[in-house]
Amino acid sequence: MRNVDILIIGGGPAGLAAAVSAYEAGARNILILEREENLGGILKQCIHNGFGLHTFKEELTGPEYAQRYIDKVLEYGIPSQCDTMVINITPDKVVTAVSRGAGLEHFKAKSIILAMGCRERPRGSLATPGWRCSGIYTAGTAQKFTNLKGLMPGRRVLILGSGDIGLIMARRMTFLGAKVLACVELMPFSAGLKRNIVQCLDDYGIPLLLSHTVVDIAGRERLEGVTVAKVDPKTLKPIPGTEEYYECDTLLLSVGLIPENELSTMAGVKISPATNGAEVNENLQTSVDGIFSCGNVLHVHDLVDFVSEESAKAGVNAYKYVQGQLAEDEETLEVVNGFGVSGAVPQHISKKLDEPITIMFRPRGVYKDAKVCIDVGDVQAAEKKSRILTPGEMVTLKFTPEYLRKNANADKITVRVEAQQS
Amino acid sequence: MVDVIIIGGGVVGCAVARELSRYSLNIALLEKTDDISNGQSKANTAIIHGGYDAHPGTQKAKFNVLGNKMYDQICEELDVPHKWNTSLVVSFSPEDHESLEALKRQGIENGVPGLSIIGQDELRKREPNIGSTAYEALLVTNGGIVCPYELTEAFAENAAMNGVNFYREAEVTAIEKEKDGWKVISKAGTFTAKAVVNCAGLYSDVINNMVSEDKITIVPRRGEYYIVDKKFCDAFHASIFQLPTKMGKGILVTPTVDGTILIGPTAEDIDDKTDTRTTPEGLAKVLKFASLTWEHIPARNYITTFSGLRAHCDRNEFVLGEAPDAPMFFNAAGVESPGLTSSPAIAVYLADRITDKLGAKKKDDFNPIRKGIPKFREMTDEERAMAISINPDYAKVVCRCETVTEAEIREAIRRPVGARSVDGIKRRTRAGMGRCQAGFCTPRTLEILCEELHISPLEVTKFGGNSKYLDSYLFEKGDHEDA
Numbered sequence: 001m002r003n004v005d006i007l008i009i010g011g012g013p014a015g016l017a018a019a020v021s022a023y024e025a026g027a028r029n030i031l032i033l034e035r036e037e038n039l040g041g042i043l044k045q046c047i048h049n050g051f052g053l054h055t056f057k058e059e060l061t062g063p064e065y066a067q068r069y070i071d072k073v074l075e076y077g078i079p080s081q082c083d084t085m086v087i088n089i090t091p092d093k094v095v096t097a098v099s100r101g102a103g104l105e106h107f108k109a110k111s112i113i114l115a116m117g118c119r120e121r122p123r124g125s126l127a128t129p130g131w132r133c134s135g136i137y138t139a140g141t142a143q144k145f146t147n148l149k150g151l152m153p154g155r156r157v158l159i160l161g162s163g164d165i166g167l168i169m170a171r172r173m174t175f176l177g178a179k180v181l182a183c184v185e186l187m188p189f190s191a192g193l194k195r196n197i198v199q200c201l202d203d204y205g206i207p208l209l210l211s212h213t214v215v216d217i218a219g220r221e222r223l224e225g226v227t228v229a230k231v232d233p234k235t236l237k238p239i240p241g242t243e244e245y246y247e248c249d250t251l252l253l254s255v256g257l258i259p260e261n262e263l264s265t266m267a268g269v270k271i272s273p274a275t276n277g278a279e280v281n282e283n284l285q286t287s288v289d290g291i292f293s294c295g296n297v298l299h300v301h302d303l304v305d306f307v308s309e310e311s312a313k314a315g316v317n318a319y320k321y322v323q324g325q326l327a328e329d330e331e332t333l334e335v336v337n338g339f340g341v342s343g344a345v346p347q348h349i350s351k352k353l354d355e356p357i358t359i360m361f362r363p364r365g366v367y368k369d370a371k372v373c374i375d376v377g378d379v380q381a382a383e384k385k386s387r388i389l390t391p392g393e394m395v396t397l398k399f400t401p402e403y404l405r406k407n408a409n410a411d412k413i414t415v416r417v418e419a420q421q422s
Numbered sequence: 423m424v425d426v427i428i429i430g431g432g433v434v435g436c437a438v439a440r441e442l443s444r445y446s447l448n449i450a451l452l453e454k455t456d457d458i459s460n461g462q463s464k465a466n467t468a469i470i471h472g473g474y475d476a477h478p479g480t481q482k483a484k485f486n487v488l489g490n491k492m493y494d495q496i497c498e499e500l501d502v503p504h505k506w507n508t509s510l511v512v513s514f515s516p517e518d519h520e521s522l523e524a525l526k527r528q529g530i531e532n533g534v535p536g537l538s539i540i541g542q543d544e545l546r547k548r549e550p551n552i553g554s555t556a557y558e559a560l561l562v563t564n565g566g567i568v569c570p571y572e573l574t575e576a577f578a579e580n581a582a583m584n585g586v587n588f589y590r591e592a593e594v595t596a597i598e599k600e601k602d603g604w605k606v607i608s609k610a611g612t613f614t615a616k617a618v619v620n621c622a623g624l625y626s627d628v629i630n631n632m633v634s635e636d637k638i639t640i641v642p643r644r645g646e647y648y649i650v651d652k653k654f655c656d657a658f659h660a661s662i663f664q665l666p667t668k669m670g671k672g673i674l675v676t677p678t679v680d681g682t683i684l685i686g687p688t689a690e691d692i693d694d695k696t697d698t699r700t701t702p703e704g705l706a707k708v709l710k711f712a713s714l715t716w717e718h719i720p721a722r723n724y725i726t727t728f729s730g731l732r733a734h735c736d737r738n739e740f741v742l743g744e745a746p747d748a749p750m751f752f753n754a755a756g757v758e759s760p761g762l763t764s765s766p767a768i769a770v771y772l773a774d775r776i777t778d779k780l781g782a783k784k785k786d787d788f789n790p791i792r793k794g795i796p797k798f799r800e801m802t803d804e805e806r807a808m809a810i811s812i813n814p815d816y817a818k819v820v821c822r823c824e825t826v827t828e829a830e831i832r833e834a835i836r837r838p839v840g841a842r843s844v845d846g847i848k849r850r851t852r853a854g855m856g857r858c859q860a861g862f863c864t865p866r867t868l869e870i871l872c873e874e875l876h877i878s879p880l881e882v883t884k885f886g887g888n889s890k891y892l893d894s895y896l897f898e899k900g901d902h903e904d905a
């Protein structure tokens with residue numbers, strides 16, 4: 001059994017940022033466990049640019065962005081163990097991991113930071129009818145094949161879902177010589193960043209079909225084509241008679257990401273049905289004492305910059321916890337998702353909060369000329385105006401603790417949108 | 423010349439192969455596709471039926487009850503997980519009481535032990551999530567669950583260990599009568615054999631009709647299913663059937679031995695024996711009827727849908743034994759539900775007839791024991807440490823959802839009758855069967871297949887044929903490998 005002060009599970013952007021910030025706060029007994037052979041997580045395969053605008057004020061590729069943090073980890077001498085898969089975490093923070101080098105190991109941690117990232121929703125979860133042929137990939141799997149393995153999945157591509165990875169892969173596949181026929185989105189709005197719609201679809205003349213879905217998949221062995229139909233924006237059901245057949249050999253799915261919380265569940269961490277990630281308080285501490293969560297395993301982010309920012313906070317707080325400096329989580333207020341709000345994080349805020357905190361969430365729909373508000377009880381505590389809100393872009397809103405004093409009898413904090421749905 | 427040719431590598435063909443491998447015989451099994459367990463046996467409801475369902479006196483009733491009783495021994499010898507989780511046939515109205523009683527009487531007549539009718543309280547105590555209109559149920563204590571493809575693999579591996587030769591991509595195109603046996607022409611070559619056993623599932627009519635005037639017709643009957651995430655493994659304990667009514671035969675909700683929940687199937691007669699599509703109508707029907715049993719099916723937690731085809735025979739009965747006008751040609755045709763349950767008993771029945779006629783002797787060195795691929799996810803920490811110290815590939819988890827290691831994947835390929843495709847690995851190890859449905863593990867699984875089989879990534883298939891994953895290299899192959 002090895003003793004570690006702060007054990008970080010995952011060496012992607014979240015784990016790296018947490019490690020760096022914990023070190024900078026003063027922590028020295030840190031260990032990062034990473035299942036792949038190299039640090040960097042999913043950024044390794046994100047060879048497009050656009051990372052780091054917030055953090056470094058410059059445009060980096062995914063590997064470049066990751067390298068900035070890897071360099072810090074190396075500079076500080078923070079130990080990391082790659083090719084190591086964590087297979088169990090107990091509520092009293094004993095971690096079991098396996099690796100080719102060290103076999104099966106147990107670690108006893110004073111604090112754990114969960115930073116395992118997320119996975120892509122598969123076709124099966126959509127129950128799309130048709131054949132179960134080859135040629136259907138999640139966008140991330142196709143990205144791995146093209147960018148890391150130098151292998152081309154196919155030549156005529158249709159994309160289902162308009163998540164950011166799907167949009168990025170529309171452009172990537174075009175660069176690589178494939179014909180991308182269309183990007184098909186069930187909802188009347190895209191799930192991706194506006195800039196990705198412009199830079200990955202519009203710039204290459206790839207149509208974005210909103211309120212459409214794939215209703216049939218043809219191809220006994222390899223994919224031969226898909227049938228796309230319009231859907232009623234209210235019921236999301238296909239409208240008969242609107243079917244159109246697209247001949248293609250490849251279908252890429254970008255239909256959502258699911259935080260990878262199997263280990264969190266083993267540790268007894270309470271999972272939020274709204275985010276599919278841990279329920280955390282303002283310190284990013286989960287329902288299990290000393291276990292923190294950050295990055296895409298906590299909730300799916302749109303920009304890696306926000307992952308880094310959030311994870312840095314988890315790193316500092318994990319160190320405070322180890323030092324016994326983190327206030328006991330006594331009385332908390334629940335953060336309630338009001339109109340237009342989905343999956344606000346954190347879910348709990350201490351009544352004794354003394355520093356401003358940021359609440360993050362995704363809008364449920366598209367709202368124009370909207371206002372985002374935070375209420376403590378029935379008193380409005382913060383607001384921010386926005387020309388447009390869409391589910392593809394996270395909203396962050398600062399909240400200062402003074403209102404908790406002003407309205408000491410409040411029983412909840414509500415995050416809500418004021419707007420007409422467009 | 424071989425002694426016996428078995429046509430078809432499904433659960434029946436592989437069970438027959440294993441039974442025959444007890445004897446001093448030269449046996450070849452011919453499978454049409456790239457893998458065993460690729461037809462009916464990979465896509466069914468995975469139930470060990472109690473035997474109350476079939477009409478008394480039928481082959482279906484007889485072999486169901488006989489087969490059911492063989493499962494404990496077979497699964498122990500072959501290291502196949504199975505569970506006696508009981509079955510419940512649920513009724514939704516007081517008026518259906520007599521139908522439940524009739525079903526019970528039929529079961530008793532078939533020789534099914536331990537049948538009883540339970541009321542509301544007992545039913546809800548056993549199954550707290552059962553639909554609010556569920557009224558009472560027939561409790562079938564000898565109902566169980568098993569993994570159909572794992573059972574098929576186990577039969578095949580044990581048969582291969584005991585000398586049976588497996589030929590895949592060996593579709594039989596013609597069978598001709600020879601002076602003292604049969605000439606079987608296949609895509610993997612021409613064989614002559616003293617005896618032929620037809621275990622061709624959906625194509626058992628085609629094979630039978632090549633040699634016999636006693637024609638049969640197999641109608642593909644499609645069933646569509648949903649699989650629900652393991653998170654819901656505690657939702658139901660028994661396999662929940664609905665009492666057949668005017669509205670139809672009903673749809674099951676059942677746990678699987680792997681911890682998921684299976685919902686289905688529909689029953690639709692179709693024309694095409696390869697049409698394993700799922701349809702909007704079929705999938706909607708599954709949910710509509712299943713919601714009687716499970717009122718709040720967790721829609722965001724489906725991990726996949728699929729369909730399977732049953733080999734429904736126009737005689738509505740198994741066709742077993744020597745064809746009347748074709749000596750030494752044996753049928754196991756029209757084996758639909760309860761075919762999986764019946765398969766061990768059918769195999770013994772056919773092996774007895776065949777070895778009798780051939781005058782075959784039992785071998786001294788038949789080994790009935792087959793060990794499955796050790797599963798990392800089921801090991802204790804001590805066992806894991808030991809496994810890794812012997813084979814470090816056990817430390818490399820490839821499939822995160824199902825915790826399948828590289829060691830298991832490599833072994834699935836190296837085993838007798840090993841995997842040749844990504845789906846073959848999936849069925850042997852569960853890699854790719856979890857909630858991400860192979861999103862993460864596909865690239866690595868594909869690489870391991872290349873390493874083990876010495877093939878290029880461009881040749882790797884999902885399930886043989888043209889089901890290839892990749893179109894081309896992005897760079898000249900040499901450049902890529904240097905990089």
